[in-house]
Amino acid sequence: MSAxxxxxxxxxxxxxxxxxxxxxxxxxxxxxxxxxxxxALSFNLLFGMTGLLSFGQGAFYSGGxxxxxxxxxxxxxLLWSILLGAVAAAALAAILGAFxxxxxxxxxSMLTLAFGMLVYAVVWKWTDVTGGDDGLIxxxxxxxxxxxxxxxxxxSPVRYYLFAAVLVLVSMAVLxxxxxxxxxxxxxxxxxxxxxxxxxxxRVRRTIYIAFVTAGLFAGLSGALLAPLEQTVSPxxxxxxxxxxxxxxxxxxxxxxFLGPILxxxxxxxxxEIIVRFTEYWLLVFGxxxxxxxxxxxSGIVGAVEEAWARRRRA
Amino acid sequence: xxxxxxxxxxSLIFGVMRVLNFAHGSLYMLGAYFAWVAFRVSGSFWVALxxxxxxxxxxxxxxxxxxxxxxxxxxxAFQLLLTFAFVLMLDDVVKLAFGPVYQxxxxxxxxxxxxxxxxxxxxxxxxxxxxxxxxxxxxxxxFLEKTSFGLVIRATAADREMARALGVRSSRLxxxxxxxxxxxxxxxxxxxxxxxxxxxxxxxxxxxxxxVVVVLGGLGSLRGAFLGSxxxxxxxxxxxxxxxxxxxxxxxxxxxxxxxxxxxxxxGVREG
Numbered sequence: 001m002s003a004x005x006x007x008x009x010x011x012x013x014x015x016x017x018x019x020x021x022x023x024x025x026x027x028x029x030x031x032x033x034x035x036x037x038x039x040a041l042s043f044n045l046l047f048g049m050t051g052l053l054s055f056g057q058g059a060f061y062s063g064g065x066x067x068x069x070x071x072x073x074x075x076x077x078l079l080w081s082i083l084l085g086a087v088a089a090a091a092l093a094a095i096l097g098a099f100x101x102x103x104x105x106x107x108x109s110m111l112t113l114a115f116g117m118l119v120y121a122v123v124w125k126w127t128d129v130t131g132g133d134d135g136l137i138x139x140x141x142x143x144x145x146x147x148x149x150x151x152x153x154x155x156s157p158v159r160y161y162l163f164a165a166v167l168v169l170v171s172m173a174v175l176x177x178x179x180x181x182x183x184x185x186x187x188x189x190x191x192x193x194x195x196x197x198x199x200x201x202x203r204v205r206r207t208i209y210i211a212f213v214t215a216g217l218f219a220g221l222s223g224a225l226l227a228p229l230e231q232t233v234s235p236x237x238x239x240x241x242x243x244x245x246x247x248x249x250x251x252x253x254x255x256x257x258f259l260g261p262i263l264x265x266x267x268x269x270x271x272x273e274i275i276v277r278f279t280e281y282w283l284l285v286f287g288x289x290x291x292x293x294x295x296x297x298x299s300g301i302v303g304a305v306e307e308a309w310a311r312r313r314r315a
Numbered sequence: 316x317x318x319x320x321x322x323x324x325x326s327l328i329f330g331v332m333r334v335l336n337f338a339h340g341s342l343y344m345l346g347a348y349f350a351w352v353a354f355r356v357s358g359s360f361w362v363a364l365x366x367x368x369x370x371x372x373x374x375x376x377x378x379x380x381x382x383x384x385x386x387x388x389x390x391x392a393f394q395l396l397l398t399f400a401f402v403l404m405l406d407d408v409v410k411l412a413f414g415p416v417y418q419x420x421x422x423x424x425x426x427x428x429x430x431x432x433x434x435x436x437x438x439x440x441x442x443x444x445x446x447x448x449x450x451x452x453x454x455x456x457x458f459l460e461k462t463s464f465g466l467v468i469r470a471t472a473a474d475r476e477m478a479r480a481l482g483v484r485s486s487r488l489x490x491x492x493x494x495x496x497x498x499x500x501x502x503x504x505x506x507x508x509x510x511x512x513x514x515x516x517x518x519x520x521x522x523x524x525x526x527v528v529v530v531l532g533g534l535g536s537l538r539g540a541f542l543g544s545x546x547x548x549x550x551x552x553x554x555x556x557x558x559x560x561x562x563x564x565x566x567x568x569x570x571x572x573x574x575x576x577x578x579x580x581x582x583g584v585r586e587g
Contacts, residue, residue: 047392051390051392053391053392053395099571099574099575102575103574106335106391107574109335109392109395110335110526110530110570110574111574111575113523113526114526114527114530114567114570114571114574115567115571117567118567118568118571121564121567122564125564240523241519244399247396247399248396248399251396281407281410281411282407283403283404283406283407284403284407284408286403287400287401287402287403287404287407290396290399290403291382291397291400291404294386294389294396294397294400295382295385295386295397
């Protein structure tokens with residue numbers, strides 16, 4: 001086992017053992033970090049690897065959240081609601097993605113933004129199903145939905161934390177495998193030079209499409225896990241300011257490494273938690289941090305650390 | 316009409332600099348707040364209308380000169396993020412300076428009446444906005460088409476490399492274009508002040524509207540921005556009348572549709 005694998009295993013174990021030592025506040029914070037990390041990873045599947053900046057991850061995030069919430073309220077067991085929620089988001093991504101992948105660069109960003117806000121508008125207005133601007137409230141956590149003794153009740157927050165954490169960690173592992181797979185390699189070749197990738201046999205559009213739908217799936221999973229955690233869903237999950245969160249987390253952490261978006265999500269929510277204790281104007285401080293990131297280290301924290309490391313080795 | 320002013324500035328900046336300015340809505344908001352402050356200080360609506368946009372132009376200058384020009388060489392995504400950082404900061408700065416509550420300044424007495432045109436009654440102030448918008452549009456058109464500086468701007472928009480090779484100092488030009496765009500946004504904000512209540516966060520709404528307009532008309536096309544804002548205005552008005560449920564979604568639907576079918580916009584010119 002490599003040092004990295006051991007480090008990841010230790011971290012994963014730490015996340016799972018957290019409820020034993022931490023109170024409800026820290027547990028809630030860490031789970032939120034995990035969900036944002038998953039959302040940021042899904043965003044970075046497109047941005048970090050292909051350079052396509054999606055401003056509409058919120059659409060799939062809220063798609064997953066609403067789908068899961070509706071299923072749960074209809075009495076479907078938790079695990080299936082969550083998984084089906086993610087699948088619903090992927091289906092949404094499959095439809096919207098068919099249009100989005102035909103564009104590059106700024107037009108891709110604009111189109112994802114348009115679709116994101118379209119979903120927002122639909123959620124806001126379709127009161128019969130989505131509850132309009134009140135959102136859906138009173139979402140039950142219910143039972144897990146596995147046969148026999150595994151059909152646990154997940155009403156207790158600790159159990160729900162464990163359930164969600166396991167799903168997020170598994171997803172991270174899958175995404176990590178994916179980034180090392182032939183698909184990940186083709187995606188990276190598209191970022192470097194799409195034309196050359198096409199000539200060497202990569203079917204550029206199809207590859208991007210697969211990445212887009214996969215990103216939608218995991219963004220949906222992140223949203224689906226949010227619904228039973230908060231026990232409410234509101235239209236703000238689809239607003240473009242929500243879509244901007246994974247973008248910022250990724251940029252802070254560093255888009256060019258797998259760890260970047262995860263670290264970024266932790267720093268983003270951690271900073272927010274710390275800053276709001278001192279001032280309600282946390283966005284001001286955060287804007288300054290973002291400004292600093294863009295101006296000084298564009299490869300994020302991970303990139304900056306790697307650079308410093310490389311310099312020390314050379315010295 | 317103030318939407319057109321905001322969209323025109325956004326489109327101008329994008330056309331020439333290829334930067335999608337997320338902070339444009341915030342500049343619009345600043346315009347409204349600066350004008351409001353100028354109004355409280357001077358007591359005159361006209362002073363406010365003049366001073367507000369000029370102050371925004373100054374803020375635009377600081378933004379471009381101090382920050383934005385450092386990231387021109389970076390990928391587009393970073394320019395976008397830089398302007399986004401300003402959205403976050405300006406929202407809070409405004410909250411800090413003016414408080415989170417809504418403000419609604421009065422319409423100046425001279426413009427507060429209504430006018431009968433044919434069978435319909437129009438508030439004078441709306442006519443005034445229409446007039447100012449039209450005048451600014453005309454001025455912009457004359458400036459871009461008839462002056463040598465306008466020619467340089469159009470040349471840079473058409474082919475940046477070539478313009479630079481022919482001796483255009485693009486960095487200075489960018490600053491001025493950004494300042495002009497900021498002024499337009501500020502004017503839009505200042506004009507909207509008496510009609511729409513001022514609040515922090517008003518920028519977040521207008522920027523999306525402006526995006527829709529600019530995309531509809533074609534990124535970088537001023538004529539497109541004008542026609543796009545008229546179209547959006549009509550779409551919202553008729554949408555509200557005939558299918559109020561879809562009113563909010565209509566604009567985004569139009570935007571997505573245009574991007575899919577004609578990404579260069581309804582009135583734009585296809586590139587390359």
